Amino acid sequence: MTKKKCRVSELFLYGAIYLCAAVSIVLLAYIIIYVLQKGLKSITPTFLTTVSSARKGTVGIAGNIVNTILIILVTMLFATPIGIGAAIYLNEYAKPGKLVSAIEFATETLSGIPSIIFGLFGMMFFGETLGLGYSILTGSLTLILMVLPLITRNTQEALKTVPDGYRNGAIGLGAGKWYMIRTILIPSAMPGIITGVILAIGRIVGESAALLFTAGSAKLLPKSFLGIFDKIFQSGGTLTIQLYLSATSEGDFDSAFGIAVVLLVIVFAINLITKKLTRRFDVTRNSN
Amino acid sequence: MLQEIVTEMERRIMANNVKIKVENLDLYYGDNHALKNVSMDIYENKITAFIGPSGCGKSTFLKTLNRMNDLVENVTITGKVSLDSEDIYAQKVDVTQLREHVGMVFQQPNPFPMSIYDNIAYGPRVHGIRDKHKLDQIVEESLRGAAIFDEVKDRLKKSALGLSGGQQQRICIARALAVRPSVLLMDEPTSALDPISTSKIEDLMEELKKQYTIVVVTHNMQQALRVSDYTAFFLVGECVEYGDTKTLFSYPQDKRTEDYITGRFG
Numbered sequence: 001m002t003k004k005k006c007r008v009s010e011l012f013l014y015g016a017i018y019l020c021a022a023v024s025i026v027l028l029a030y031i032i033i034y035v036l037q038k039g040l041k042s043i044t045p046t047f048l049t050t051v052s053s054a055r056k057g058t059v060g061i062a063g064n065i066v067n068t069i070l071i072i073l074v075t076m077l078f079a080t081p082i083g084i085g086a087a088i089y090l091n092e093y094a095k096p097g098k099l100v101s102a103i104e105f106a107t108e109t110l111s112g113i114p115s116i117i118f119g120l121f122g123m124m125f126f127g128e129t130l131g132l133g134y135s136i137l138t139g140s141l142t143l144i145l146m147v148l149p150l151i152t153r154n155t156q157e158a159l160k161t162v163p164d165g166y167r168n169g170a171i172g173l174g175a176g177k178w179y180m181i182r183t184i185l186i187p188s189a190m191p192g193i194i195t196g197v198i199l200a201i202g203r204i205v206g207e208s209a210a211l212l213f214t215a216g217s218a219k220l221l222p223k224s225f226l227g228i229f230d231k232i233f234q235s236g237g238t239l240t241i242q243l244y245l246s247a248t249s250e251g252d253f254d255s256a257f258g259i260a261v262v263l264l265v266i267v268f269a270i271n272l273i274t275k276k277l278t279r280r281f282d283v284t285r286n287s288n
Numbered sequence: 289m290l291q292e293i294v295t296e297m298e299r300r301i302m303a304n305n306v307k308i309k310v311e312n313l314d315l316y317y318g319d320n321h322a323l324k325n326v327s328m329d330i331y332e333n334k335i336t337a338f339i340g341p342s343g344c345g346k347s348t349f350l351k352t353l354n355r356m357n358d359l360v361e362n363v364t365i366t367g368k369v370s371l372d373s374e375d376i377y378a379q380k381v382d383v384t385q386l387r388e389h390v391g392m393v394f395q396q397p398n399p400f401p402m403s404i405y406d407n408i409a410y411g412p413r414v415h416g417i418r419d420k421h422k423l424d425q426i427v428e429e430s431l432r433g434a435a436i437f438d439e440v441k442d443r444l445k446k447s448a449l450g451l452s453g454g455q456q457q458r459i460c461i462a463r464a465l466a467v468r469p470s471v472l473l474m475d476e477p478t479s480a481l482d483p484i485s486t487s488k489i490e491d492l493m494e495e496l497k498k499q500y501t502i503v504v505v506t507h508n509m510q511q512a513l514r515v516s517d518y519t520a521f522f523l524v525g526e527c528v529e530y531g532d533t534k535t536l537f538s539y540p541q542d543k544r545t546e547d548y549i550t551g552r553f554g
Contacts, residue, residue: 095361165398169460172356172394173411173467174387183410188401283401283447 158192454485
């Protein structure tokens with residue numbers, strides 16, 4: 001009797017769990033299909049390779065793609081070494097104690113602050129006080145503050161999982177600390193470091209609030225190759241900013257969904273690359 | 289010529305030259321007095337075993353011999369440790385060079401997550417050897433020295449983590465040999481290994497002592513009896529008794545040594 005009852009409740013729970021799983025998958029699939037359905041028709045060579053122009057009557061996001069790439073590059077150029085360096089300091093050099101826990105607490109809190117607050121700060125400090133105005137650089141500097149915790153935390157977690165045996169082994173052979181870190185720790189922590197970097201790139205690609213009033217919304221392409229460097233000091237809207245503008249002030253929903261499709265593809269690609277890279281750099285994996 | 293080398297080797301094995309001299313060594317972890325006034329002569333081309341129950345300080349003492357304790361916070365060391373009559377705790381001593389002379393093998397086999405070749409070449413590279421030809425030669429010599437060359441010669445470029453525990457430990461021995469030390473410290477080198485791997489390592493130690501001075505920490509008294517020439521018995525930070533292995537096991541002078549080796553505690 002009780003056995004039977006037990007089986008019924010088990011069955012019910014089973015069903016409930018499957019239902020939960022199904023709901024989350026179906027919702028995700030529905031969003032993707034919805035976006036693709038509305039946006040795919042906007043994806044044309046012109047859309048991807050030109051800049052919107054009233055004179056030529058074209059709608060295009062090439063400028064925004066370039067701006068997005070520029071913001072990623074400039075941000076990561078600074079955030080990656082600083083983040084990894086901070087993690088190495090915290091894990092390998094700093095004496096565990098109040099200061100380290102305070103820094104760890106601060107980084108954790110920093111990563112939970114709403115991005116619009118970073119934006120506000122970035123606009124006032126980098127834009128006004130440092131006089132950088134609306135520019136890719138102002139946006140990047142703001143984003144550095146936002147993604148640093150991601151890189152630092154991930155690197156730190158990765159360093160923590162490196163067995164002490166590696167450290168002792170290297171030191172016991174006469175290696176100096178920095179030599180040991182360079183040759184043993186960083187290669188061993190590489191998968192974690194890459195995960196942090198890719199997550200940071202993902203965050204940059206998806207960020208809009210913090211960029212809205214730091215990087216501006218210009219969508220012109222740089223005039224020449226060298227113009228790219230000038231562009232860093234000029235206003236430049238990323239894909240997400242353009243999506244926001246298209247969907248609100250411009251009322252151009254076709255373009256908005258078109259950009260959404262592009263962003264989906266980028267996020268998908270980033271995830272794929274992360275998987276490939278982390279596996280490629282996993283030195284602890286046996287290769288027989 | 290060959291005869292001369294053999295007699296020279298025999299002379300070195302027979303003679304009791306002091307390789308490491310420890311005088312009145314005290315070590316504190318913070319307030320914890322972990323080693324109490326230890327004095328000991330460790331002889332060249334002999335195997336010296338440290339035995340004693342867990343936490344008696346035998347591993348700590350081993351680590352003072354290549355200054356691995358320097359890494360630990362709040363350590364205070366007083367007394368004198370000399371290697372070939374040179375004080376290794378003197379101001380001018382470069383620990384990198386010290387560890388070139390005193391190699392170490394750990395309890396858990398800890399090959400680095402890289403190829404077998406790079407594992408062995410790690411130490412020589414630390415000490416500035418870059419020449420490919422020379423490295424090749426050192427790698428082969430070291431692997432032969434650790435009696436594992438034939439098992440791995442066809443897979444030098446493969447990850448060392450793919451090897452068995454016993455093979456990994458011999459890789460670690462080879463890695464230590466590659467910096468051409470004169471002393472080899474082994475911290476319970478077989479405690480993580482199966483009996484067959486253990487006996488291979490023990491045979492290897494017998495072979496290695498012709499060229500190296502070996503100090504081994506072991507919690508296995510049978511092992512100390514099998515492989516060592518000298519044995520030191522430690523108890524709560526104190527070196528209770530030290531002497532010729534056979535004598536120590538047959539005629540222990542101290543009651544505590546006798547109790548330990550007859551299995552009354554530990």
